[in-house]
Each structure stands twice: as C-alpha cells, then as structure tokens.
Amino acid sequence: xxxxxxxxxxxxxxxxxxxxxxxxxxxxxxxxxxxxxxxxxxxxxxxxxxxxxxxxxxxxxxxxxxxxxxxxxxxxxxxxxxxxxxxxxxxxxxxxxxxxxxxxxxxxxxxxxxxxxxxxxxxxxxxxxxxxxxxxxxxxxxxxxxxxxxxxxxxxxxxxxxxxxxxxxxxxxxxxxxxxxxxxxxxxxxxxxxxxxxxxxxxxxxxxxxxxxxxxxxxxxxxxxxxxxxxxxxxxxxxxxxxxxxxxxxx
Numbered sequence: 001x002x003x004x005x006x007x008x009x010x011x012x013x014x015x016x017x018x019x020x021x022x023x024x025x026x027x028x029x030x031x032x033x034x035x036x037x038x039x040x041x042x043x044x045x046x047x048x049x050x051x052x053x054x055x056x057x058x059x060x061x062x063x064x065x066x067x068x069x070x071x072x073x074x075x076x077x078x079x080x081x082x083x084x085x086x087x088x089x090x091x092x093x094x095x096x097x098x099x100x101x102x103x104x105x106x107x108x109x110x111x112x113x114x115x116x117x118x119x120x121x122x123x124x125x126x127x128x129x130x131x132x133x134x135x136x137x138x139x140x141x142x143x144x145x146x147x148x149x150x151x152x153x154x155x156x157x158x159x160x161x162x163x164x165x166x167x168x169x170x171x172x173x174x175x176x177x178x179x180x181x182x183x184x185x186x187x188x189x190x191x192x193x194x195x196x197x198x199x200x201x202x203x204x205x206x207x208x209x210x211x212x213x214x215x216x217x218x219x220x221x222x223x224x225x226x227x228x229x230x231x232x233x234x235x236x237x238x239x240x241x242x243x244x245x246x247x248x249x250x251x
Contacts, residue, residue, distance in 0.1 A: 039098035040204045043168065044217050046094040050128070050166050051211035053087040058155040065153065068135025068173070069142065079119065079172055080130040097168055099203045100127035111170040113187040113201040119172060129169020129198050131176075133231035134213075146175050150231035152213075160213035162229045162236075167199040167210040174198035176230045178238035182222075186246040200225055206250035222247055 058065060066083045085091050096102065096116050103109065103118045103125050111117035116127040132145065136153040157163055167174070170189055180196035183189050189197040199208065200222050207219040210228075220228070223243070227236050 040207075040209065040219065043097040043099065043204070043209050044219065046097065047128070047166055047209055047211040048217045049088060049094055050084065051215040051217060053084040053091075054165055054211075055155075055215050056087045057083060063154045063156055064136045065134040065155065066136065067138055068130075068132060069137040069139060079124060080166075081124055081126060081172075095126035095128065097127040097203065097209075100168075110189060110192060113170075113203045117169070117171050124172070126172065127169065128166050129171055129174045130166050131164045131230060132173040132195075133175055133234075134165060146177075146231075147233075150233050152232055155213055157213060159229055161216060163213040164199075164210045164228050164230060165213055165215075168201070168203050168208045169199050170201055171198045176225070176234075178226060178235045179241070181241045182244055182247055184244055196225060202246065202250070222250065 054065075066080065068080075081091060081095060088094075100111060100114055100116050102116055103111075104115045106118055106122050106125075108120040108122065109118050111127055116125045118125045133150055134152050135141075136151070137148075141148040141151065152163065171192065174195045176196040176199065177194075180194040181191075182200055183191070183194075183197040186202040188201070191197060199210075201208070202222070204219060207221055208225070209217065209219045211217045223240070226238070226240065228234075229236055
C-alpha cells in the first residue's frame with residue numbers, strides 16, 4: 001500500500017515561487033506602462049476640454065484672448081483658471097495632469113514632473129501652463145516679459161495647428177523663446193527665467209501634451225517644443241539648443 005502525499009515538497013514550493021516572481025518581473029513594467037498611457041489619455045482629455053473652453057471664450061470676446069497680465073497676488077487671481085471657470089463647471093477636476101495630481105505643499109512654488117504648481121495666493125494650483133504670448137493686455141505689457149510685438153492677441157491665426165495654447169506645465173504660464181535652453185533636470189526647472197523649461201519636462205515618457213490654436217490636442221516630443229510657433233515672431237528654424245543628457249536619452 002503506497003503512502004499518499006499530502007502537499008508540495010520544499011523544492012516544488014520554491015519552484016512555484018520562482019515562477020511567480022519571474023511572471024511579476026515580466027508583467028509589472030507592462031502594467032506600469034499601460035497605467036501611464038492611461039494617465040496620458042486623461043491628460044489629453046483635460047486639455048481638450050480647456051481648448052473648448054478657450055474657443056467659447058474667444059468667440060464671446062470678438063476673437064481676443066484674455067488680458068493675461070493682471071496677476072494680483074493680493075486678490076483672487078485673474079489667471080486662466082478663473083477666465084475659463086464660467087465655461088466649464090468642473091474646471092477644478094481637470095486643472096491637473098494625472099501624472100502631477102496635486103502640490104507637494106500649499107505654498108507658492110513651481111511644479112515638477114510629478115507635482116502641481118501653486119500660485120502665490122495659495123489657492124490656485126494646477127499642472128498646466130497657458131502660452132503667455134496669446135494674451136491681449138489692456139495696459140502696458142511688462143518689458144521684463146518680452147516684446148509686445150510678439151503677442152498673438154487674437155485666435156484664428158494662420159498656422160493655428162502649430163501655435164500652442166495650453167501645455168503640460170511646471171508654472172501657470174510660459175513665454176518660450178527659441179533661444180531658451182532646456183533644464184539640466186528631467187523633472188524640474190533649473191532656470192525658471194528660461195520659459196521653455198516651464199513646459200519641458202519628462203512627464204509622459206519623453207513627450208508632453210498640448211492644445212493648439214485650432215483647438216486640436218496632441219502629444220509632441222520634447223525637442224519638438226522648440227519648433228512650435230509660440231509667438232508671432234518666433235523663429236521655428238532657429239538652431240537647436242544644447243541638449244542635456246536626459247533629453248538625448250529619450251527615443
């Protein structure tokens with residue numbers, strides 16, 4: 001009479017554990033990639049909604065964009081979040097990219113690739129940046145910001161599909177120049193005065209999301225940011241800046 005075996009041997013148990021470990025090692029990167037792709041889709045959906053809001057705003061304002069200059073830190077902000085709020089009831093639900101869903105702390109700060117920025121009033125926050133060159137100021141455009149001749153002021157421009165309106169951002173607005181150099185870091189700015197750094201971060205696997213003046217949304221490679229028509233006199237054929245190692249590693 002043979003004796004019935006009631007369980008695994010130690011060797012068999014170790015083999016099973018090893019197989020499970022190997023399967024997890026194979027599947028986890030794929031699951032992580034799928035999760036990040038899902039977040040990128042949500043981000044693009046947010047930007048699409050913002051684009052529709054802006055389209056309604058300019059339609060009701062004779063084709064003009066908002067003032068874009070009067071950011072009063074002593075009052076409720078007049079930034080784009082407040083400009084667009086009447087056009088979309090749930091704007092607070094889509095002010096952040098899912099890859100940067102909230103601030104690290106509620107104090108005035110710049111964002112990172114994984115955290116939202118916070119405005120000086122410690123109330124407004126987000127992880128998108130409006131193209132500051134769109135604005136139509138009703139007073140003098142600050143000389144420290146750039147040349148007023150660069151301002152678009154109105155929508156329905158020629159080549160609208162290459163003119164950014166809102167992008168994934170590390171600050172609430174940006175005034176990029178073709179001569180701006182990229183950040184030394186992949187996840188944060190190294191010089192916030194180089195405004196292209198405000199919209200250039202490795203948030204979506206070497207790409208970033210933007211809504212354009214024709215109200216389309218697409219993701220572009222980080223190097224391509226320097227070839228978009230950010231302002232009226234922007235030189236899209238300017239020579240490339242020096243690319244840091246982290247950008248060159250992106251395929």
